[in-house]
Amino acid sequence: MGMDKILIQTYKTSYGELLIGAIKDKVCLCDWRYRKARKVIDKRLCKYFKAEIVNGKHQVIDQVMNQLEEYLIGKRFNFNVPIAIAGTDFQQSVWHQLQAIPFGQTITYRKLAERLANVKAVRAVANATGANALSILVPCHRVIGSDGQLTGYAGGIEAKQQLIYLENPNSLT
Numbered sequence: 001m002g003m004d005k006i007l008i009q010t011y012k013t014s015y016g017e018l019l020i021g022a023i024k025d026k027v028c029l030c031d032w033r034y035r036k037a038r039k040v041i042d043k044r045l046c047k048y049f050k051a052e053i054v055n056g057k058h059q060v061i062d063q064v065m066n067q068l069e070e071y072l073i074g075k076r077f078n079f080n081v082p083i084a085i086a087g088t089d090f091q092q093s094v095w096h097q098l099q100a101i102p103f104g105q106t107i108t109y110r111k112l113a114e115r116l117a118n119v120k121a122v123r124a125v126a127n128a129t130g131a132n133a134l135s136i137l138v139p140c141h142r143v144i145g146s147d148g149q150l151t152g153y154a155g156g157i158e159a160k161q162q163l164i165y166l167e168n169p170n171s172l173t
Contacts (some may be wrong), residue, residue: 004049007056011065013072015159018135020065024051026084030134043132048086068136074166077103079137086133094128095162101142106169108146114128117154130154136163 004151008021020030028045035041070076077109085092097115101107103115110112113125132140135154143165145151154159 004009004051005056006045006049006051006053007058007061008053009055009057009061009065011068013068015043015072017157019069020061021053022060022117023046023051023084025060026059027064027137028084028086028133030068030137031132031157032135032155036101037130041131044131045086045133049084064137073135080086081137083098083134083137085129085138087128089133090124091128091131094125095132095134095138098129098138098143100139103140104171106142106144106164109143110146111149112143126151142167 004023006021006023008019008029008034011018014137017033019029019031019033020027028049031038031040046052060081064079067076067079067081069163070083071079085095087095094112097112102104109122109126109129110119112129113119113121116125128153129140129143134139135141139154141155141160150157150160150164
């Protein structure tokens with residue numbers, strides 16, 4: 001039997017280009033095409049799912065694109081597509097916490113570490129947040145520095161700022 005396939009398509013937004021990928025009937029990739037860690041993320045997905053990445057179409061990719069379109073015009077506040085998360089237990093615990101951040105709100109890396117009952121894990125939490133392969137769907141853009149500053153984001157600080165503003169126009173005034 002051959003390897004599984006992660007089918008991917010490019011989705012262009014005014015914030016930048018995303019790669020959206022599906023394995024079986026779940027989304028496993030919704031990430032910025034030109035991020036620094038692109039190869040690292042792709043390699044992790046291939047290893048985790050024992051799959052290769054190929055261009056292709058899938059119904060769940062169309063679903064993600066439709067929901068992203070609604071989100072980006074302010075008509076969707078959460079996503080309801082099936083996701084497949086590829087990461088360590090710790091990374092998955094961080095990503096689970098990211099999903100609990102309400103639309104339009106932000107949280108600091110420190111507060112996120114506190115929610116995981118490990119206040120000393122701020123740097124590890126930041127690293128796990130940065131390793132998220134499901135940008136926007138698992139809303140890592142909602143995490144900010146302890147001083148309220150916008151810190152690193154795979155899609156760039158400008159995209160992070162725009163997404164936070166999209167969700168809450170009063171947040172960055």
